[in-house]
Amino acid sequence: MRSPLAARLRPRxxxxxxGQVHLVGPGRALRRxxxxxRVGSMILWGPPGSGKTTLAxxxxxxxxxxxxxxxxxxxxxxxxxxxVAAARVRRDRGIRTVVFIDEVHRWTKTQQDAVMPHVxxxxxxxxxxxxxxxSFEVNSALLSRCRVMRLTPLGDGDILEVLRRALASExxxxxxxxxxxxxxxxxxxxIANGDARTALNALEAAIEAATLDDTGRRILTRxxxxxxxxxxxxxxxxxxxxxxxxxxxxxxxxxGSDPDAAVYWLARLLEAxxxxxxxxxxxxxxxxxDVGLASPQALSIAVAAQQATHFVGMPECVLPLTEAALFxxxxxxxxxxxxxxxxxxxxxRAHGSLPVPLHLRNAATRLMREMGFGRGYQYAHDYxxxxxxxxxxxxxxxxxxxxxxxxxxxxxxxxxxxxxxxSGIPDSRDRAK
Numbered sequence: 001m002r003s004p005l006a007a008r009l010r011p012r013x014x015x016x017x018x019g020q021v022h023l024v025g026p027g028r029a030l031r032r033x034x035x036x037x038r039v040g041s042m043i044l045w046g047p048p049g050s051g052k053t054t055l056a057x058x059x060x061x062x063x064x065x066x067x068x069x070x071x072x073x074x075x076x077x078x079x080x081x082x083x084v085a086a087a088r089v090r091r092d093r094g095i096r097t098v099v100f101i102d103e104v105h106r107w108t109k110t111q112q113d114a115v116m117p118h119v120x121x122x123x124x125x126x127x128x129x130x131x132x133x134x135s136f137e138v139n140s141a142l143l144s145r146c147r148v149m150r151l152t153p154l155g156d157g158d159i160l161e162v163l164r165r166a167l168a169s170e171x172x173x174x175x176x177x178x179x180x181x182x183x184x185x186x187x188x189x190x191i192a193n194g195d196a197r198t199a200l201n202a203l204e205a206a207i208e209a210a211t212l213d214d215t216g217r218r219i220l221t222r223x224x225x226x227x228x229x230x231x232x233x234x235x236x237x238x239x240x241x242x243x244x245x246x247x248x249x250x251x252x253x254x255x256g257s258d259p260d261a262a263v264y265w266l267a268r269l270l271e272a273x274x275x276x277x278x279x280x281x282x283x284x285x286x287x288x289x290d291v292g293l294a295s296p297q298a299l300s301i302a303v304a305a306q307q308a309t310h311f312v313g314m315p316e317c318v319l320p321l322t323e324a325a326l327f328x329x330x331x332x333x334x335x336x337x338x339x340x341x342x343x344x345x346x347x348x349r350a351h352g353s354l355p356v357p358l359h360l361r362n363a364a365t366r367l368m369r370e371m372g373f374g375r376g377y378q379y380a381h382d383y384x385x386x387x388x389x390x391x392x393x394x395x396x397x398x399x400x401x402x403x404x405x406x407x408x409x410x411x412x413x414x415x416x417x418x419x420x421x422x423s424g425i426p427d428s429r430d431r432a433k
Contacts (some may be wrong), residue, residue, distance in 0.1 A: 005200045005204040009165065009166055010054050011058065014034065014188070016033065016165075017058060018161050018165075018196065018369055020152070020154070022152075023055075023149055024055070030123060034058075034062050035062070038122065039125060040146075040147060041126040041130075041145060041146045042148070043134045043143065043146045044056065044128065044129045044151060045130055045132075045150050046131070046150060046151025046152065046153075047131060047353070048195055048198075049192070049194065049195025049199075050194070050196075051154075052102075052129040052154065052413070053069075055151075056098065056129065056372045060098040062077060064095075064096075065096040065098045066087075066090060067098050067100065068083045068087070068098065069102065070083070070101050071101075071103065072105070073102075075101075076111065077110075077114045079352070080114060080115060081404075084123055084124060087123050088123055097123070098124070098125045098126050099115075099127070100129065101115070101129070102129050102240070103129065103130065103131075104128030104138060105128050105131075105132040105137030112139045113141070113271070116141060119146075128146070134367075135365035135367050136150055136365075143367075153194025153353045154192075154194045154195070155194070155354070156189050158196070159188075160185055160189055161198045162188070162199055163188060163200075164185070164199065166203055167203075183222050184220055184224075185416075186222075189201050191225070191226075192351050193353065194352055202225065202284045206220055206225040209224055210224055212215070232330075246272075248270055249271065250279075251282060251286055251290075253329065254283075254290065254325060254329045255290045258329060259329040262325045263322055263326065266279065266322065266325050270318055270321070276309045276317050276318075276321060277306070277309055280302075280305055280306035280309045280310075280317075280324075281306065282383075283321070283324050283328060284302040286328060287299040287328055289337060289338050290334075290338075291332070291333055291334065292357050292406070292411070293334055293405075293406065293408055294332040294333055294334035294408045294410065295331040295332055296410065296414075301327050302328065304320070305321055308320035331409070332409030333406075333408060334411050336404060340403045341402075343406035344400075344402045347397055347400065351394075355394065357392075357393075357395070358372045358373060358376075359375055361375045362374060
């Protein structure tokens with residue numbers, strides 16, 4: 001069985017490694033340690049797809065060490081003992097062993113303690129990988145024996161370079177005789193959001209779905225990319241169109257404040273054998289999406305219906321479900337929750353994972369304080385009305401206003417509270433008009 005593209009195209013040298021220039025760029029401390037064969041144990045802390053596993057493999061390769069990989073999800077102390085025993089034999093022959101523990105934060109304290117003596121003794125060089133803050137998730141004793149290397153999400157330029165290298169490897173991607181629309185790679189870059197693995201998986205899925213023109217040339221368009229990624233997400237759907245049509249009718253009847261139609265379509269679903277918990281989940285979503293702050297108790301009623309459905313089951317659960325459907329249909333409506341999130345997510349997708357301002361980061365450990373976390377933070381409760389004029393958004397989004405209050409139900413009263421009226425600064429949609 002053929003390996004995924006992301007696995008087949010792992011870099012073979014540090015010069016091929018994309019991103020993390022602050023760690024492995026020319027003259028950087030980690031790069032110098034690798035090149036001079038003076039690498040100690042470390043924790044690689046960074047988001048998915050930032051290159052933690054690849055970097056660990058390259059370190060072992062460049063330093064001529066045996067690479068042993070463990071998954072903290074699957075492996076335990078017996079697996080570690082087996083690897084350490086083999087590493088002792090190698091050490092006696094002058095051969096070093098790099099033990100890579102993926103998702104090291106998932107190991108218990110006992111498991112982390114078990115690896116520490118072998119690190120201290122120099123039997124192994126430990127490289128742990130984690131997406132979680134090691135200050136919280138790695139034992140302080142083990143953490144003190146490792147350097148923490150923080151990896152950042154890959155930039156759009158880095159992802160573009162990864163994709164171009166993949167396309168240049170025609171034997172692996174079957175990209176020969178292929179035509180790409182200009183915006184194809186840009187679409188994949190946006191989908192990846194700094195994750196090289198996601199980018200390569202999306203590219204591979206799109207290439208498999210590419211169509212052929214009359215000359216036999218493979219055509220890859222932005223629509224092909226988006227469709228291929230969507231079909232991969234939706235591959236597990238099992239119900240037919242009729243199922244979704246009835247669900248849609250129920251939701252739109254409630255949104256349209258028609259209690260009779262809402263209960264009719266609810267009954268159609270339940271009598272057809274639909275999972276009542278599925279119906280309850282839809283009502284919970286609708287309570288936030290279509291009623292929202294116009295009637296905040298709607299979400300509590302929908303959640304209570306879901307809990308009652310789970311507790312009593314069919315057929316009695318039709319009663320709390322009907323009560324929730326009626327309340328939602330009769331309630332005043334506001335979609336400000338949805339529009340606010342959509343406005344925010346548009347910036348998330350446009351700008352990727354912008355860094356959290358340092359003064360908002362929690363400085364719970366010495367490592368974090370040394371990195372500048374929490375410096376200059378103003379505690380809101382120390383100020384009149386519990387408000388503080390302080391930046392809470394990333395730098396380039398500091399002027400955004402996402403929340404636009406609705407005019408029905410109790411939302412106008414909620415929005416009139418101090419601090420709820422927004423900044424008054426036009427957002428990107430207003431500026432574009």
